[in-house]
Amino acid sequence: MIVDILIHAGWIIPVEPPFDTVKDHTLVIHDGRIIDLLPTRLAKQRYKGTTVETLENHVLLPGLINSHTHAAMSLMRGIADDLPLMDWLQHHIWPLEQQWMSEEFVKDGTDLAIAEMLRGGTTCFNDMYFFPDITAQQAEQAGIRATVGLIVIDFPSVWAKDSDEYLQKGLILTEQLRDSSLCSTAFAPHAPYTVSDAPLQKIASYAKELHCPVHIHVHETQHEIEQAMEQTGKRPLQRLQELGLVNKSLVAVHATQLTDAEITLLAKAGAHIVHCPESNLKLASGFCPVAKCLDAGINVALGTDGAASNNDLDMFGEMRTAALLGKAVANDASAVSAMTALRMATINGAKALGLADEIGSLRIGKAADVIAIDLSTLETQPLYCPVSQIVYAASRRQVTDVWVAGRRLLQNRQLTTVDLTELMPRIAAWQQRLAEK
Amino acid sequence: MIVDILIHAGWIIPVEPPFDTVKDHTLVIHDGRIIDLLPTRLAKQRYKGTTVETLENHVLLPGLINSHTHAAMSLMRGIADDLPLMDWLQHHIWPLEQQWMSEEFVKDGTDLAIAEMLRGGTTCFNDMYFFPDITAQQAEQAGIRATVGLIVIDFPSVWAKDSDEYLQKGLILTEQLRDSSLCSTAFAPHAPYTVSDAPLQKIASYAKELHCPVHIHVHETQHEIEQAMEQTGKRPLQRLQELGLVNKSLVAVHATQLTDAEITLLAKAGAHIVHCPESNLKLASGFCPVAKCLDAGINVALGTDGAASNNDLDMFGEMRTAALLGKAVANDASAVSAMTALRMATINGAKALGLADEIGSLRIGKAADVIAIDLSTLETQPLYCPVSQIVYAASRRQVTDVWVAGRRLLQNRQLTTVDLTELMPRIAAWQQRLAEK
Numbered sequence: 001m002i003v004d005i006l007i008h009a010g011w012i013i014p015v016e017p018p019f020d021t022v023k024d025h026t027l028v029i030h031d032g033r034i035i036d037l038l039p040t041r042l043a044k045q046r047y048k049g050t051t052v053e054t055l056e057n058h059v060l061l062p063g064l065i066n067s068h069t070h071a072a073m074s075l076m077r078g079i080a081d082d083l084p085l086m087d088w089l090q091h092h093i094w095p096l097e098q099q100w101m102s103e104e105f106v107k108d109g110t111d112l113a114i115a116e117m118l119r120g121g122t123t124c125f126n127d128m129y130f131f132p133d134i135t136a137q138q139a140e141q142a143g144i145r146a147t148v149g150l151i152v153i154d155f156p157s158v159w160a161k162d163s164d165e166y167l168q169k170g171l172i173l174t175e176q177l178r179d180s181s182l183c184s185t186a187f188a189p190h191a192p193y194t195v196s197d198a199p200l201q202k203i204a205s206y207a208k209e210l211h212c213p214v215h216i217h218v219h220e221t222q223h224e225i226e227q228a229m230e231q232t233g234k235r236p237l238q239r240l241q242e243l244g245l246v247n248k249s250l251v252a253v254h255a256t257q258l259t260d261a262e263i264t265l266l267a268k269a270g271a272h273i274v275h276c277p278e279s280n281l282k283l284a285s286g287f288c289p290v291a292k293c294l295d296a297g298i299n300v301a302l303g304t305d306g307a308a309s310n311n312d313l314d315m316f317g318e319m320r321t322a323a324l325l326g327k328a329v330a331n332d333a334s335a336v337s338a339m340t341a342l343r344m345a346t347i348n349g350a351k352a353l354g355l356a357d358e359i360g361s362l363r364i365g366k367a368a369d370v371i372a373i374d375l376s377t378l379e380t381q382p383l384y385c386p387v388s389q390i391v392y393a394a395s396r397r398q399v400t401d402v403w404v405a406g407r408r409l410l411q412n413r414q415l416t417t418v419d420l421t422e423l424m425p426r427i428a429a430w431q432q433r434l435a436e437k
Numbered sequence: 438m439i440v441d442i443l444i445h446a447g448w449i450i451p452v453e454p455p456f457d458t459v460k461d462h463t464l465v466i467h468d469g470r471i472i473d474l475l476p477t478r479l480a481k482q483r484y485k486g487t488t489v490e491t492l493e494n495h496v497l498l499p500g501l502i503n504s505h506t507h508a509a510m511s512l513m514r515g516i517a518d519d520l521p522l523m524d525w526l527q528h529h530i531w532p533l534e535q536q537w538m539s540e541e542f543v544k545d546g547t548d549l550a551i552a553e554m555l556r557g558g559t560t561c562f563n564d565m566y567f568f569p570d571i572t573a574q575q576a577e578q579a580g581i582r583a584t585v586g587l588i589v590i591d592f593p594s595v596w597a598k599d600s601d602e603y604l605q606k607g608l609i610l611t612e613q614l615r616d617s618s619l620c621s622t623a624f625a626p627h628a629p630y631t632v633s634d635a636p637l638q639k640i641a642s643y644a645k646e647l648h649c650p651v652h653i654h655v656h657e658t659q660h661e662i663e664q665a666m667e668q669t670g671k672r673p674l675q676r677l678q679e680l681g682l683v684n685k686s687l688v689a690v691h692a693t694q695l696t697d698a699e700i701t702l703l704a705k706a707g708a709h710i711v712h713c714p715e716s717n718l719k720l721a722s723g724f725c726p727v728a729k730c731l732d733a734g735i736n737v738a739l740g741t742d743g744a745a746s747n748n749d750l751d752m753f754g755e756m757r758t759a760a761l762l763g764k765a766v767a768n769d770a771s772a773v774s775a776m777t778a779l780r781m782a783t784i785n786g787a788k789a790l791g792l793a794d795e796i797g798s799l800r801i802g803k804a805a806d807v808i809a810i811d812l813s814t815l816e817t818q819p820l821y822c823p824v825s826q827i828v829y830a831a832s833r834r835q836v837t838d839v840w841v842a843g844r845r846l847l848q849n850r851q852l853t854t855v856d857l858t859e860l861m862p863r864i865a866a867w868q869q870r871l872a873e874k
Contacts (some may be wrong), residue, residue, distance in 0.1 A: 005644045015742045018535050031686065066851075076831060077817075077818075077819060077821075077824045077826075077830060078820070078821050078822055079550050081774075081775060081822070081825045081829060082770070082771050082774040082825075083768070083770060083771055083773060084770050084771055085770055088770070112815060112818070115815055116815055116816055119816070120816075157628040165661050175777075189755070201872060232743075242589050276760055280765065281761035281764060281765040282760075282761050282764060282770065282829075283764075283770050284764040284765050284767070284769055284770040284772070285765075286765070287765065307830075310829070311825070311826075311830040312816060312829075313831035314816075317754075321758070321761075322713055323719075324718035324758075325718055325762075327718060327719060327720075327721045328717065328721050328722075328723070328724065329719040329784075330721070331721055332521070332721055333519070333520060333521050333522055333525070333719065333720050333721040334519050334520055334521055335721075337518075337519040338518060338519060353547070364552070376550055376859075378549060378553055378556070378857065378861065378864075379553055379556070379557075379749060379751075381514075381540055381549070381861065381864050381865075381868070382512060382514060382864050382865070382867055382868035382871070383868065384514075384515050384516045384871070384872055385515055385516075385518070388515045388518045388519075388748070389514075389515050389748075392515060392518060392747070392748035392749075393514060393515060393744075393747075394720075395832060395833075395834060396832075397832060397834045405529060420815065424818065427815075427818055427819050428818075428819070430819060431818070431820065431821070433820035434819070434821070435821055
């Protein structure tokens, strides 16, 4: 049978039960989908490929899914570090956004973020920022998969003047993206402390009707809890529950402050958590009890947050930090294993975004969102266990090739849909503007 | 004036008070030492260089100092992960060492570790392993700086049969290395729970006489403390104090379990701590109170530990983890700033090893241990603050050039004193042997 692409790989980690690694196997891709995964000697008998890649030092993995970021904030990478959270937000980030945030800001910042993510093996990102229409447009242009957040917040911005307008523009965008194969949408009410009850109730009902996730920062800090107790007499998660938002559509980001009862609540509801360890550490937000949440049956995915509080969009680094930190937090060196961290960065993210039928693992029938990483460099030698090496030793710079829906977006470390000679001057211009302060 | 090397750099971070970053400056190197650091336009008037490097997208830094590692354990990178500590040691690491550890093991493993460290901008490492004579030999051969540990442990090994023999061999090696410009020695009693009082007392006295550091794992886990209380009625640090070891020679590794009184004790004694965050997280050992220790005036350096519990020897990654974790542990997003993390990886390590007159910062008169890192790649753009970008965004793979004592060991990402075509087959052979289990 003639197929579009055959990739003969040293190893393949499909991230499918029983979560094995197979050696000397071939991934068969046709019409943008995975149609077979089998030993290479059999593949060579059964298939002829229009494109044939032999990647013998490489491991093939599902493309990584960055389940929480603010892509355009890449323009503010490192602009203000080592500051207490409120000082950082109020005196640095928000003033800069007020001064500079625009369609052009979002276009250029998103382009930079996408280039970084593709080079680092991320094939899908879950975004929350202004001008989500621009984010979707740039994602389509680069060929990367994205869930764009229909941002809702009580405060006016250049994107919308009040929560009704935020919602309205979001619904229009959802409709426009209905036939997109790469872009989907999620409602993205910023946080319990920036969105009032009425818009949250509307979102609860639209999300159910349109089968969209609800992507929201929840219980990020102890301070958020304390403020909510003062203002409403209840913890934010309880308020969200009363508003009908704690269910399988909920994509709760950070969740560093959870009681045992809240863990049980989220587990029973089938809600999802997005763990952002580097952001939580950098902003001293707290420690998400990841091992406990996983043990309770909660689907925990992984995200980098924005580049201004990380300061990279590196899902390999994030997997490592999650696996390391999770052990110490659980006081158990066997907690949050390498395979668990890899699942958080792939299939768990797909589940959180409602895309588990399409992506998140290398299974026959799914979209061909695949990455190849070269483990032959000395930094990842000697090699005993590919999964472990990927999580505990490899760098994203060892990613050589990336496909999304069977289209190659990174070939031998070169981006194929992004022109850096055209992008970097735009970024340099932003550096000049933002640095003048 | 004609000098050996002129390096015209985009930025230089000397890591000297007032801890500034300077732009468009030149480092002047002659006879292996730094003889000037000045604006490039002045340098071009005053000096002619035999070798002239123009690195306009790069930052020059002091070479990074890995203040605690077990270099040869690179051969066991990833061989056993996600296991509780005692299971890992007793059923995996110790049996493998018993079976395989030898001069050849140490030679090949050390060579791999040195190659990895040089490629990642580390110019000096503080080692603790068997056959320290081999470690010193391999370091001299590669041209990297090393403090080799004169290991002392109660148990017999292929290196020595009892603590007297360990000590004797160590003293012989110290004498042999007396005139080495690259290698120095430290006494390296493994840990309080593996070394009895008599050898520790001898070490206390030799260290004073020979002005050597004493490099020891201390208070790594709560379990260590509990066992010591059971067996001796006192915490290990108290026992070490009574044995005369808590003084400015002490290089206490890990120190995750410290009371306020112990912090005061270490500060008053002028002792040093080596913080190994990734190892502490991976083995669920605990959280070193780094910010508290620094605030108390303790010199805190940074180390990767061995590649079997990290799993890399990446000092850039270690700086990042230290800066991120330190904030969350201190519950303060302004704690362990980027510059603090950089100091931990450079001048603080030099102080711990008694080498602060020679290395650890780019100061006139010091040895030219220098690295260059290219910040122009998209992953570190836009660039607002080089120190921050290095700690929170850069990868060790952006290191392009490395000099130790003015000799270039990495040129445009290529190792100049290590032949990888000769090294990697040796490593592959070890992979085969160790994998058969």
